[in-house]
Amino acid sequence: MRPNLPEDLSIGALSQATGVNIETIRYYEKIGLLPPPPRTEGRQRRYDGTAVRRLRFIRHARDLGFSVDAIRDLIAMAADPAASCSGADAIARAHLKDVERRIAQLAALRDEIARMLDHCGDGTIADCRVIEVLADHGQCLHEDHRTPA
Amino acid sequence: MRPNLPEDLSIGALSQATGVNIETIRYYEKIGLLPPPPRTEGRQRRYDGTAVRRLRFIRHARDLGFSVDAIRDLIAMAADPAASCSGADAIARAHLKDVERRIAQLAALRDEIARMLDHCGDGTIADCRVIEVLADHGQCLHEDHRTPA
DNA sequence: CTCCATATCTGTAAAGGCTACAGATATGGA
DNA sequence: TCCATATCTGTAGCCTTTACAGATATGGAG
Numbered sequence: 001m002r003p004n005l006p007e008d009l010s011i012g013a014l015s016q017a018t019g020v021n022i023e024t025i026r027y028y029e030k031i032g033l034l035p036p037p038p039r040t041e042g043r044q045r046r047y048d049g050t051a052v053r054r055l056r057f058i059r060h061a062r063d064l065g066f067s068v069d070a071i072r073d074l075i076a077m078a079a080d081p082a083a084s085c086s087g088a089d090a091i092a093r094a095h096l097k098d099v100e101r102r103i104a105q106l107a108a109l110r111d112e113i114a115r116m117l118d119h120c121g122d123g124t125i126a127d128c129r130v131i132e133v134l135a136d137h138g139q140c141l142h143e144d145h146r147t148p149a
Numbered sequence: 150m151r152p153n154l155p156e157d158l159s160i161g162a163l164s165q166a167t168g169v170n171i172e173t174i175r176y177y178e179k180i181g182l183l184p185p186p187p188r189t190e191g192r193q194r195r196y197d198g199t200a201v202r203r204l205r206f207i208r209h210a211r212d213l214g215f216s217v218d219a220i221r222d223l224i225a226m227a228a229d230p231a232a233s234c235s236g237a238d239a240i241a242r243a244h245l246k247d248v249e250r251r252i253a254q255l256a257a258l259r260d261e262i263a264r265m266l267d268h269c270g271d272g273t274i275a276d277c278r279v280i281e282v283l284a285d286h287g288q289c290l291h292e293d294h295r296t297p298a
Numbered sequence: 299c300t301c302c303a304t305a306t307c308t309g310t311a312a313a314g315g316c317t318a319c320a321g322a323t324a325t326g327g328a
Numbered sequence: 329t330c331c332a333t334a335t336c337t338g339t340a341g342c343c344t345t346t347a348c349a350g351a352t353a354t355g356g357a358g
Contacts, residue, residue: 010325010332022315022335031315042324044335057284064258064283068315078280085277088268092279096262103255106248109213113245117238125234131227134213135206159354162303171306172346180344191308191353217344 009047018055033068033075036055066095101120158196167204174204182207182217182224215244 006017015022028034034055037045054075061071070091077088116134125131164171177183183204186194203282206227210220219240261282268278 002268010334011336021317024315040324042335043337044324046300049186053284056241061283062315065255066263073237074280074283076227077274081165081273081275085269085272087278088274088277088279089266092262094264096259096266099255099262103252104260106214106252110245110248111254112213112246113241115242115329116244124264125229125232125237131223131234131237134223135202135211135227159305160307173344174305176345189353191306192308193353221336266353 006052007048011047011053014047014051014055016050018059020055020059027060028055030119031068033072062094064084066100072093155270156197158201160194162194163196163200166201169204169206169208177204180217182221195197213244214248215240219244 006013009017009084011022011025014020016077020028025034027038034051036050037047040046057075057078058071062068068073073091076090077085078084156248158166160174160276162227163169164174178185183200186196186200189195192234203224206224207220210223215223222240223237226232226234265279267280270276274280
């Protein structure tokens with residue numbers, strides 16, 4: 001069991017509760033990721049448990065590397081529990097592919113850097129392998145170690 | 150032996166020779182990564198072999214995921230062949246650490262997404278694990294799968 | 299030489315995903 | 329009531345490019 005979600009949170013309290021920056025919360029509202037909450041008489045935002053859940057959802061998805069657009073789609077789907085989840089599935093599947101690609105690239109990169117360092121004694125720049133390898137792609141083990149978009 | 154580097158390249162030819170976008174070359178010049186080259190009478194840029202080498206260095210380091218700031222440091226160091234390479238070594242070592250951290254996070258992320266997908270039948274959103282896991286960090290296998298900065 | 303299709307020029311704005319300010323207003327506890 | 333915080337809006341900046349518009353230069357064909 002998890003504790004009941006709090007009600008009537010200020011934006012600062014929501015920030016505390018979710019680990020999302022205050023500025024970022026307002027930003028998410030502006031771009032339509034978070035619905036505009038009710039306001040106090042003085043026009044300050046007041047959030048409820050639904051907002052906490054939703055913002056946690058967003059933050060978690062961002063942590064997992066989903067783009068804001070993908071999250072928008074996920075939210076739209078989540079809003080309709082009767083719908084088939086094949087849409088969410090497709091998004092996650094595409095994302096999985098992407099993640100696997102990034103891992104492979106980074107692994108190649110790690111090997112490359114490690115190799116540079118292996119060959120770098122405590123000499124001078126003149127024979128520093130780090131500089132040398134960077135200066136000359138021909139010395140690379142891997143042709144393809146571009147970082148992902 | 151590598152072929153001699155060409156002289157008197159237009160920006161388009163430099164782009165061809167290095168695989169770096171024309172716009173990006175001008176951008177690198179603007180932020181001081183590339184020195185301003187000499188110009189023709191009509192104020193078009195003309196590059197020599199040094200520029201080719203330098204831009205290849207930059208591109209290669211970018212491909213390896215080094216930040217522009219790190220590259221600036223590396224270039225400054227490379228300019229002094231008599232200096233010790235411990236600085237370059239340190240930059241590469243820090244970068245290696247960072248890459249390894251990212252790999253670990255992405256691996257955790259991959260497992261998490263794969264697990265979500267495993268549990269996602271062709272049912273409805275109501276019992277879709279993708280949505281559910283995203284909505285509730287407590288269901289994660291891993292606490293720590295933030296994407297890197 | 300002229301002509302003209304390219305290539306290049308500058309400056310500006312967009313992208314994504316925030317973050318940082320300034321100056322005004324609201325809130326809540328002593 | 330007073331006042332230190334917190335919050336408000338709006339704008340501008342960050343980073344690394346990429347894209348565009350409108351003007352000018354270049355180099356090869358005739």
